[in-house]
Amino acid sequence: MRCILHSDLNNFYASCEILRRPELADVPIAVCGSLKDRHGVVLAKNMLAKSAGVKTGEALWQAKKKCPGLIDVPADFPAYLRVSKAVRKIYERFTDKIEPFGIDECWLDVTESKYLFGDGAQIADRIRNTVKSECGVTVSVGVSWNKIFAKLASDMKKPDAVTVISPENYRETAWKLPASDLLYVGGATAKKLRFLGIETIGDLARADEGKLLQELGKWGKVLFEYANGRDASPVRQSGSEREIKSIGNSLTCYRDLSEEDEIYMLFLLLSDSVSSRLAESGLGRACTVKISVTDNDLNHFGKQGRTKNPTRNAKEIADCAIALFRALKTEGKPVRALGVAVSDFTTAEQLDLFGNTEKEQKIDRADAAISGIRRKYGNQAIQRATVLQDERLSSLDIKGEHVVHPEGKI
């Protein structure tokens, strides 16, 4: 049997704010939108605010009406992310199977860790203590044999607590809870269940499966299985959703290129694809451009350099690439293949010492218009004049072919 933990950071944003302002520990607080829009909605609250009826998502003035002493603090996501990462580092001491669920929750599969650290409840307790003593925030940990019950358990006792739902006790613990506590049972589903006379998770587990299937479709069966503790979904190994470190494209040209403007043309083509993939990735702008060159003797060369400013513009990437190419000491032989990749992503808005942001915004707008046209009419619909010099090259769809496999190669 598996041993799954679900660890939930208690009142996470509010707890981080209390680290910064310990004097807020005993007053009701609400974490609101950023400094710029302080009048935003309540993003999170502490226990005191919660018991005064403050709800996440409501306007600050509404919250203050319910809870006159409420202190509002602006959200500082980078700080929350730092704490979240530090806590995850603690989890990593116990297992490598960690699946985050938002910034403040994680599932941990500690099945194989029991030989090192003891049973589930012992590991949960150690995690709880370590997080508190090293980071100064608290977690509630649920222990069970599947993800659904582990999550349910972590919600049962808060804050700073461990709850076990075992095959021996789940009928007395999990089954007593309202069906709406079950993960994935939202308002609409709960209403349908109530209509069927199902109030608790126990009711759901003992319900007629056929009837659930009929009323809720396939989902009904899934919930029925969940309520009975039958959930075999694995805890995803940490690092399985790898961070994107670079975005690149390369192409072996149908003919060897010897003129610099031909090479620039190919760089432009490649940069176009890289630029639009970068824009779609939401990774922001790149600070480093890397080129790879293969000459017709199959010698490989590579060079990388920083861009003048963080960029996602195709022309700027290509300009940087050709500058790198010029600086590269090839043997002067014709070029067979070229590659362009960008990395070192930043989402920070570029600040210009002399305030020339207008030009950049213009370029951004033009890029957005081009990608709009390409999205609607295909990647070939709008092209650079430079590339039109070579019909065969200009008919290449690097981006399209990068994502979609060529159809039937027969």
Added chain:
Amino acid sequence: MEYQKVCLEVYAKFLKEGGLRPVEFLWTDGVRYKIERVKFIENAPSRVSSILPVRYTVVIEGKEKYFYFEPEEMRWFVEVAV
């Protein structure tokens, strides 16, 4: 007990093998003190405003004291009872 955060000018060394150790510091009255020994280095919260500081348990004139380093701010501080 209430505590106040007091940031200090600290002279520290970077070790060849990696790591940071405080060596001396200037107290608020301008007197320079030697840190005789670093006993422990742990991640631990302080009683004053700080997110994820590193706590150094140090010995100064034979007495133990916590020194905190905030990596994010590159800053040292101590807690002082008020």
